[in-house]
Amino acid sequence: MTDAVVDVTERADEGLTPAELAAKYGLTLSGRRPPLSQYTAQLWARRHFMLAFATARLTANYSSARLGQIWQVMTPLLNAAVYYLVFGLLLQQNRGIPNYIAYLCTGIFTFQFTQSAVLAGTRSISGNLGLIRALHFPRACLPVSMTILQLQELLVSMSVLGAIILLTGEPLTAKWLLIIPSLFLQTVFNAGLAMLLARWGSKTTDLAQLMPFIIRTWMYMSGVFWSVQSLSAHIPASIRTLLYLNPALIFNELMRYALMASVPASSLSPHIWATALGWAVVAGGFGYVHFWRAEEQYGRG
Template identity: 75%
Template sequence: MSEGVAVATAGVDGLTPAELAAKYGLDVSGRRPSLTTYTRELWARRHFIVAFATARTTASYTSAKLGQLWQVVTPLLNAAVYYLVFGLLLGTDRGIPNYIAYLCTGIFTFQFTQSAVLSGTRAISGNLGLIRALHFPRACLPISLTIMQLQQLMISMGVLGVIILVTGEPLTAKWLLVVPTLLLQTVFNTGLALLLARWGARTTDLSQLMPFVIRTWMYMSGVFWSVQTLAAHVPKPVQTLLYLNPALVFNDLMRYSLMDTVQASSLVPHVWATAVVWTAVAGAFGYVYFWRAEDQYGRG
């Protein structure tokens, strides 16, 4: 028995196990790669990320008779309900030109962030079988789910464009600003999804709590009413916090891009700079934060 231990300790050809691993380029199974290596591996699987997102998009409504039409019907029904409550009953449409287009744009834009965050929360805990069966960068999952939400939004954007034109808004060159706005929002949403994916992997109850958090965030983001009108009647620190809300920032940018009745003077201060900062912070922090727990996902 002692001789076997001695041989195992000595290794082969007089080399210890650590020296043998170094000699033949072996590494510890499941060890977290460096951030550079991880990013390279993630980029190498970009086609898998898109294919996985497309497959999930196609399969998400297969059991429903209307199929993928629900991607359009759902936000339209939400818009109808919110218009009834906030526009007709509560009168929050006062002072807002073309309230229907204003409301629909806010709902479609916020729903993109909402869906990405909620999907990210379950990205790890909902795919444990795949994680334990295959080796791949786990960031593929929350990223692909965000792309899935973007694909669904692109379908909805066609309907939103029709609504905006029918309600009297002209087609202008400002519509081109939708592209950088969606690009910034997608990176921001991806960062949030990565952040929530790590939290959700540790605490499965988070997926039950997040809908309440998201609903509160929605009410504070000017989806149904004008934050700028409220900000004129609150203390300066509260006003600043309202203006720094990233969901409000992306809502403002999308409305400015699509609606001629939304002027630059009505946007939150430094709206583009704020959007870029939020995108950079959320994207970078979410990615690094998720990567730091790469070797823990799927265990236990």
């Protein structure tokens, strides 16, 4: 009786394409990209995984060093010392900038957040192929986790930056609360950029080798060592406008304005908060959708 039923079923299925057979028996493609709303819900459901993954990676990054997580603070401090020697003392870029030490350190700490998130995001897919092929989860968890990891490092470093700001004569004011919205917008921007480059880096592994040079060039154009206001009288209006639209310069200026009383509101780029919000929405939204559209391709080939 069973053999007869199977024979009838097989004859009924003859001539059907694989797609028609799948539709007939309710089968779906393994690893198929879910709709964006469903994908977002899956990503949110794994928020605890992303936080735990970022924390574990942060601990592992410094487990082999004798000083351990002290390097989270030492690295930007050593960078600040080197850049102060080169740009502050040798090239005299500190002219016209009050409290240049605090100005420089704030720029370095802030830019390093974006730099580290972008570099880590570029390798987030290609460097975790074993995890991707072994487990099923929204792949956006990886670049977002890398951004969370870099945010955790920055928050540890902020305690040292705050001490530098106070020791160089800046007062503790209510403006320090502006750190919260500034960091939130920068984190959304960084996550979007990390997802964008994660997709590109998954297909073009050489991108990870190229990105440090691109990031270094971006840093030199982002007012980390110099003030765009001091250059305003010496550059064309079109170039000045492009500098004001540079997202890295915008987040540097917002952090300096929040922490330093010597940086007045009049020195900020025009419409700076609106521009920062715009960059966060555009980079975050476009990076997320662009990454999602290649969801089923990650880890294959």
